[in-house]
Amino acid sequence: MAPILLPSDVGEIWRRAPQRRHRVASIRVAPPYDLGRTLECGQVFRWTLHGDEAVGTFRGRRWTVRRDGNLLRAHLDGVASGRRQVAPLWRHLATDAPLSLIEERLARDPVLRRILPHTTGIAIMRQDPWECLVSFVISAFNNIPKIRQSVEQLCRRFGEPVPGGGYAFPTAARLAEARPPALRACLLGYRAPYVRGVARAVADRMVGLSRLAAVPYEAAREALVALPGVGEKVADCVLLFSHGHTEAFPVDVWIQRAVEEAYFRGRRTPGAIREWARDQFGPLAGYANQHLFLAARSGLI
């Protein structure tokens, strides 16, 4: 199959999207943005969805976001007065991602053209790198309900209470000083030392986690893989979901099976699949990944 050469401009448009400075409690999102699909396609673990209402903690505040057609309304829970800057929340939810352009480009690939009608509207969020890193370290050889429980336990035991209810994600310094038994009590199992390890590395500035967005993909990846409990797949998740490296293509068992089935009809190593995806989709590899992942989990591939 001929590689689909994608101009790098799409990735750049997304990455450099202007941040609105004024306060807005609501925002109109361009089709096909789908809040529910964005929150439930597996990139984030702490947002919960109830029909058209999403609840999540972001930057130490509890938010409720209601969807009304193409309009999203944000409510700050537990804060009686004093409006607050909402723009960072929209940025977090990636409401500015040029999805129609991205999906139009992705549809040049025959496989994606077939599944896109079932997966359209996914935006790749901009998550806090530290929370994202810990979440995906926990995700290794684990199942989603338990991952969510573990993250929630970490917040409950080590995070600061949040006005609207619940707890913020704990800081690296806080987790670095946590006792191993207390960490294991968060259902972490054998991953407890990994969480402690990454906490220490980040707290001690062994790795400039928040600066990796400005570091080229390959170099940023190397820095992450050096951390305990962080392999190729977890590194790619962090680079994609929190650092804006949309050329990252995390290969888990679902993606591996889907790509082998739909593109190769034969076995490939995770590394080979990752390299193939970067070549095939360029700066949109991460978006392709999310659509293929959701399609695989939905039984479409």
Added chain:
DNA sequence: ATTCAGGTGCGAG
């Protein structure tokens, strides 16, 4: 009771 789950770090060849 047995099996499975969004990988990673190991040692062995």
Added chain:
DNA sequence: CTCGCACCTGAA
């Protein structure tokens, strides 16, 4: 450097 294997533990 690639390959095979063990691994905490709750939920089905």
